[in-house]
Amino acid sequence: MLANKHILLIVGGGVAAFKSLDLLRRLREQGVQVTPVLTKAGAEFVTPLSLSALAASKVYQDLFDLTDEAEMGHIELSRAADLIVVAPATADLMAKMAQGLANDLASTLLLATDKPVLVAPSMNVRMWEHPATQRNLATLKKDGIFVVGPDDGAMACGEFGPGRLAETPDIIAAIDRVLGDGPLKGKHILVTSGPTHEPIDPVRYIANRSSGAQGTAIAQALAALGADVTFVTGPADVPPPAGVRVLPVTTAKQMLDAVLDAPPADAAVFAAAVADWHVANAGDSKIKKDKAGLPRLEFAENPDILATISQLGAGRPALVVGFAAETDDVIANATAKRLRKGCDWIVANDVSPSTGIMGGTENDVTLITDSGAEDWPRMSKYETAKELAQRIAKAIT
Ligand code: CTP
Secondary structure, eight states: OOTTOEEEEEEOSSTTHHHHHHHHHHHHHTTOEEEEEEOTTGGGTSOHHHHHHHHTSOOBOOTTOHHHHHHSOHHHHHHHSSEEEEEEEOHHHHHHHHHTOOSSHHHHHHHHOOSOEEEEEOOOHHHHHSHHHHHHHHHHHHTTOEEOOOEEEEOTTSOEEEEEOOOHHHHHHHHHHHHSOOTTTTOEEEEEESBOEEEEETTEEEEOOOOSHHHHHHHHHHHHTTOEEEEEEOSOSSOOOTTSEEEEOOSHHHHHHHHHHSOOOSEEEEOOBOOSEEETTOOSSOOOTTSSSOOOOOEEEOOOHHHHHHTOSTTOOSEEEEEEEESSSHHHHHHHHHHHHTOSEEEEEEOOGGGOOTTSSEEOEEEEETTEEEEOOOEEHHHHHHHHHHHHHHHHO
């Protein structure tokens, strides 16, 4: 499947750099053309000669190497490949990428590219767990960078924990996912997820219960089928999936704005548990208890994001999927909701506390379309997401 693909492999500095030689060899075995780029620190661990011998290609090392510029400018080099893989990606390289620095060949290529980028981090566990690295990781994911690993385990530095470079087969599987010809390749799909928080004052808010687990699983399953996913998420409990464009929001109004600002989508899945109301008299200062009487909150209705998008004229996604979280008369309520909102499908679920679905790992849904209600077996949220992603692929391709 990877045969004839072209990968630019950036080898950063780190004990795991030697594993990039194995990665390179396995990629070559699959017929992949690999152009190696070796950072200054990387060259302390592997030699340019071993990389060029295995790749049967020139190794690029220096931004100011005029011969390289004459042969191939750095902009061209960054775009000639189908994918850029950074393995190992050091804390320093990740920081440069997150900041948009371009002070050596590797960071310049990463800033100049218009191709997908996959990073395989590798570093000491303390460096990995440092808030700065975690912040950079979050930024990279938000920018749509794909991440594989790191793995947990014993490290060359004698410590134990996350920080080991992912194993070669896992890196190749991740490359496959990014470059693979999934049925949703080239399709842009928007997913909303998580709750929204509506402020009462600067320290208090009202919200719906939602962990974001089902929406996250849907985004992940769509990305696994090759979709380009924009993931608009309220403050969820679970982290966003890798390899999707993450737009974090807090309120329903911000969620609507993010959805309307996103590029036109081929399909949209509204899995967010949007608060129906916001506090119209929310203030900028904290409501004090000692004021006379209990506070009076005035509510105003939030925009209905699903209905707004379903009823868009031009620019409406070809397929709009809503959710219906119900506790009574699930099918009747969800069927009416589909018509009222104007969406194509509704994924209905019974969120009564006795079902254990809210906050749990499983879901038990009924898919409601214009041809009726189809009951799906109870299964994990990821299995539900995979089934939905496959249905979406069939409907829009
Ligand atoms: N939804 C939305 N914007 C809102 C409210 C809901 O986009 N302001 C979307 C949800 O993401 C979901 C669907 O509408 O896909 C149904 O949400 P649900 O809470 O079940 O329905 P409500 O519209 O809130 O209707 P009701 O409270 O009457 O059940």
